[in-house]
Amino acid sequence: MARALNFNAGPAAIPLPALERARDELLDFNGSGMSIMEHSHRGKDYESVHREASALLRKLLSVPEDFHVLFLTGGASQQFAQIPMNFLRPGESADYVITGGWSEKAYEEAQRVGSARVACDTKRDGTFSRVPAQGEVAVDPAAAYVHVTSNNTLYGTQWHHELDPQGRPLISDMSSDFLWKPFDVTRYAMIYAGAQKNLGPSGVLIALVHKSMIERARADIPVIFRYATHAKNDSLYNTPPTFAIYMVRNVLAWLDSIGGLPVIEARNRQKAALLYGALDAHKGFYHCPVEEGSRSTMNVVWKLASEALEEQFVAEAKKHNMVGLKGHRSVGGLRASIYNAVDVETVKTLADFVGDFAKRNG
Amino acid sequence: MARALNFNAGPAAIPLPALERARDELLDFNGSGMSIMEHSHRGKDYESVHREASALLRKLLSVPEDFHVLFLTGGASQQFAQIPMNFLRPGESADYVITGGWSEKAYEEAQRVGSARVACDTKRDGTFSRVPAQGEVAVDPAAAYVHVTSNNTLYGTQWHHELDPQGRPLISDMSSDFLWKPFDVTRYAMIYAGAQKNLGPSGVLIALVHKSMIERARADIPVIFRYATHAKNDSLYNTPPTFAIYMVRNVLAWLDSIGGLPVIEARNRQKAALLYGALDAHKGFYHCPVEEGSRSTMNVVWKLASEALEEQFVAEAKKHNMVGLKGHRSVGGLRASIYNAVDVETVKTLADFVGDFAKRNG
Numbered sequence: 001m002a003r004a005l006n007f008n009a010g011p012a013a014i015p016l017p018a019l020e021r022a023r024d025e026l027l028d029f030n031g032s033g034m035s036i037m038e039h040s041h042r043g044k045d046y047e048s049v050h051r052e053a054s055a056l057l058r059k060l061l062s063v064p065e066d067f068h069v070l071f072l073t074g075g076a077s078q079q080f081a082q083i084p085m086n087f088l089r090p091g092e093s094a095d096y097v098i099t100g101g102w103s104e105k106a107y108e109e110a111q112r113v114g115s116a117r118v119a120c121d122t123k124r125d126g127t128f129s130r131v132p133a134q135g136e137v138a139v140d141p142a143a144a145y146v147h148v149t150s151n152n153t154l155y156g157t158q159w160h161h162e163l164d165p166q167g168r169p170l171i172s173d174m175s176s177d178f179l180w181k182p183f184d185v186t187r188y189a190m191i192y193a194g195a196q197k198n199l200g201p202s203g204v205l206i207a208l209v210h211k212s213m214i215e216r217a218r219a220d221i222p223v224i225f226r227y228a229t230h231a232k233n234d235s236l237y238n239t240p241p242t243f244a245i246y247m248v249r250n251v252l253a254w255l256d257s258i259g260g261l262p263v264i265e266a267r268n269r270q271k272a273a274l275l276y277g278a279l280d281a282h283k284g285f286y287h288c289p290v291e292e293g294s295r296s297t298m299n300v301v302w303k304l305a306s307e308a309l310e311e312q313f314v315a316e317a318k319k320h321n322m323v324g325l326k327g328h329r330s331v332g333g334l335r336a337s338i339y340n341a342v343d344v345e346t347v348k349t350l351a352d353f354v355g356d357f358a359k360r361n362g
Numbered sequence: 363m364a365r366a367l368n369f370n371a372g373p374a375a376i377p378l379p380a381l382e383r384a385r386d387e388l389l390d391f392n393g394s395g396m397s398i399m400e401h402s403h404r405g406k407d408y409e410s411v412h413r414e415a416s417a418l419l420r421k422l423l424s425v426p427e428d429f430h431v432l433f434l435t436g437g438a439s440q441q442f443a444q445i446p447m448n449f450l451r452p453g454e455s456a457d458y459v460i461t462g463g464w465s466e467k468a469y470e471e472a473q474r475v476g477s478a479r480v481a482c483d484t485k486r487d488g489t490f491s492r493v494p495a496q497g498e499v500a501v502d503p504a505a506a507y508v509h510v511t512s513n514n515t516l517y518g519t520q521w522h523h524e525l526d527p528q529g530r531p532l533i534s535d536m537s538s539d540f541l542w543k544p545f546d547v548t549r550y551a552m553i554y555a556g557a558q559k560n561l562g563p564s565g566v567l568i569a570l571v572h573k574s575m576i577e578r579a580r581a582d583i584p585v586i587f588r589y590a591t592h593a594k595n596d597s598l599y600n601t602p603p604t605f606a607i608y609m610v611r612n613v614l615a616w617l618d619s620i621g622g623l624p625v626i627e628a629r630n631r632q633k634a635a636l637l638y639g640a641l642d643a644h645k646g647f648y649h650c651p652v653e654e655g656s657r658s659t660m661n662v663v664w665k666l667a668s669e670a671l672e673e674q675f676v677a678e679a680k681k682h683n684m685v686g687l688k689g690h691r692s693v694g695g696l697r698a699s700i701y702n703a704v705d706v707e708t709v710k711t712l713a714d715f716v717g718d719f720a721k722r723n724g
Binding site: 002003004006008009010011012013014016019020022023026027032033034035037038039040041042043046073074075076077078080081085108109112113194196200201202203204220221222223224225237238239240241242243244247321323324329 | 402475
């Protein structure tokens, strides 16, 4: 059948060329007579994939040599604990900027590990509709680090300015908008992102960690949780999720082949403009709860007048082969995730449907 | 090209039908127009895979209802830390039976988390060549749990009797021989196994945990590391490694289709008899360092008179399409891993080559 128009929030759409490559060599990788899944993680075939994934990431983002590129597991949720385990010493405290459900979870987990405080919280009336301005964030001058969430999948908000952490190390959870555009890695002490939005399937997380952070990280925690362990062993201390990393390699190779981050940024901006434009054209019918300056280019959320109408929207969209449009179960409403792998044509189809649905039901 | 004869220690051979199924539906799972990798972990398509993997495991092993079946990440190496984090309270100590490199690592990690002691250590002259008899294991009557490693991939040893933990909870790392034969799950408090030997690709670990263990586990550790979190949420607290679990489903479905554990046990015993038989037939030429009663049915290790001869063996075997025969870098020698997915015919080819190589070079 035809490819679905997939607006899932994650796991999400993967570029077709990356999937086709995986299918074509699933039984025989590189003439070896084995699937890449069956190769040893210590063998040259897998190692070349592992190195290529890392090298492509360095190339696409211009990652300097003083950052380690790590492939980790457990998703962002495990990082919520692993970050304070590595970087919070007794007597120290870390700052958290709360802009949505994921940053709340990160903050709560840090409190279980050590001491953490809220540098800003944009929650109002039980929900989040914006990210803060610089002046709203009161950074503790002694904070071990400042943690932010660059894009909030549940609430559809995204930072369009970069926080100045006042000289403290800045750590960003970029799970849902990593690689949506070029950015300056050197402003950060650590960046992490689960793969299942812009990078590939679930089951692997990419972290960029500055060497100075690894050098001063705690050495009194279990070996497996130390970033130093994975940095020293090039993410091969224990068996990595080889197939997930192979898929990330395929996705990064595709991204590189189309022209890299400047090209994908232009497409992403075009997609966001198309969809927000269609929603704004029927402002009484559709309600976008996010302040305009905080609108996410990755997750577009909106509401209709009733749940019944929202269900009708989802059902009719499905008849046009569009899936994944229900909002997160904790938030409700509608949501279209338009990550890198969702092409302009697909978003145009949705934007047209948005307009048509409003005309028929408005 | 022809399928390689794959003796890798892990990641290892995967049954061809499980791989073909993955290839055939890689772009279109269940008529959805999406890869299983692109499906939401909260959607019905993926959930049916998740549940089927769990149900197949329960069926194959007759897992009772009072055990949770968990899909976790980070491999056995993460469990080495996570087990004491959950089950060791201040003032308590756990017992470790040391039979190889992996149990040493498990013990060392437990010491970083809390208090652990060695109940037995079969290391002699820097190496391991056997598992202990019951009388050699001195269990602490107050031990929080007793930890064993059922099969030792590096040294090629395996337990052929089950340890009596003297009334203490028994936890077994079965990463490299889980599902090689039927066994009584109820003797254990917890069993865990990385998938990349008998179960599928790397990137997911299966744990069977008795409910009583989860009920008394610590609640003062990060949420993500609590077994209770994953038990309560059916391993869907955070995004699981969906494709890896899908592959486990495919492998378990294959295992079920051929007749389940009694059939695979007969095959595994036949394979081990073929290979050890060929090595024993040329006892002066090949040296098997493992005591006969501790020989592994999964990882067969042997040495030749010189490293040069071992290299020649590997190179000639490769010309006959056999790969993965080098011993672990920490141990040297030769090793053939003959997990469930390696068929009798493949092992017969290796056994014939073993005999032929001895005749030509002995």
